[in-house]
């Protein structure tokens with residue numbers, strides 16, 4: 001039997017791994033399962049995106065390789081949108097790169113910058129490709145717990161000097177999954193300053209920049225002075241446009257870092273299906289007409305879920321962004337047994353904080369991926385566990 005490389009020993013189990021089996025078994029037994037586990041919206045993508053995908057699929061030219069260049073019109077729309085939304089001017093050919101979903105780009109970036117002996121600074125809990133990319137590239141992950149007493153920010157002052165000296169990349173994600181925290185601009189300035197001082201790449205995951213409420217407009221890291229030297233920002237069509245399965249996103253930022261990522265990708269993929277890129281472009285072009293209504297749906301869900309969880313006995317902070325509630329565990333119970341009980345006894349899937357990293361212990365995450373009525377029902381069922 002061929003031996004798997006020992007680097008896999010350091011890999012945590014994929015958090016959603018056993019849930020689909022249990023959920024399937026429960027459903028087969030007739031249990032009405034409410035799934036609030038994954039950040040995968042139950043809502044439709046913009047009709048304009050679907051129409052553009054269909055039309056593009058009829059064009060034989062779209063069936064050829066996209067390569068890393070991809071659809072030039074998509075690059076142009078991305079650059080124009082970044083300018084309108086953030087006031088960030090980008091060269092669509094040199095400072096923008098289409099991705100097969102932002103996860104792909106985030107994971108691959110480490111191959112350009114990280115190797116044995118190198119460290120990366122990673123939020124814990126945090127999205128899997130930060131750690132995954134680091135470990136696959138042979139580096140070591142320095143996990144920093146995101147705690148409420150630090151407003152779920154990484155305190156740069158706490159990074160030990162010997163780690164800081166080896167740090168090649170810092171991963172930040174605000175608005176944050178799973179804590180739903182937002183980062184103030186002065187913190188982003190500190191992050192850019194720290195990365196410049198230490199010669200580290202700032203990998204800024206902005207997947208939730210558009211899922212924000214009550215007038216909050218999350219910034220781009222590229223708005224911060226000096227960021228262009230060290231930062232690359234990742235955007236996704238998944239959350240803004242309910243297009244998780246389309247696998248399309250983009251990277252933007254420093255031309256040198258974008259070029260490095262493009263070089264890595266040249267060896268690992270040959271571009272997203274160009275009809276998908278045409279659909280993504282139509283989604284971006286429909287932003288003003290379509291996104292506010294979708295965000296309003298999430299806002300109503302957020303309010304319904306928060307109110308009903310409170311009524312059920314949970315302590316809930318109402319977040320200014322993301323499609324998640326990050327709920328403290330009642331009475332310091334462990335999150336994984338609680339989530340398992342929630343599924344088996346009440347038919348509700350939530351994500352235990354510990355499954356997203358040790359630093360997530362003490363919380364569970366609830367995704368706003370069901371109607372208000374279903375979220376209220378889920379909250380009531382969860383309350384029965386207290």
Ligand SMILES: Cc1ncc(COP(=O)(O)O)c(C=O)c1O
Pocket residue numbers: 039100101102103104127173176177205207235236237238244247248249
């Ligand atoms: C923090 C974060 N970044 C990026 C993504 C992903 O996106 P994509 O579907 O574009 O790969 C997700 C999806 O869950 C996420 O939570």
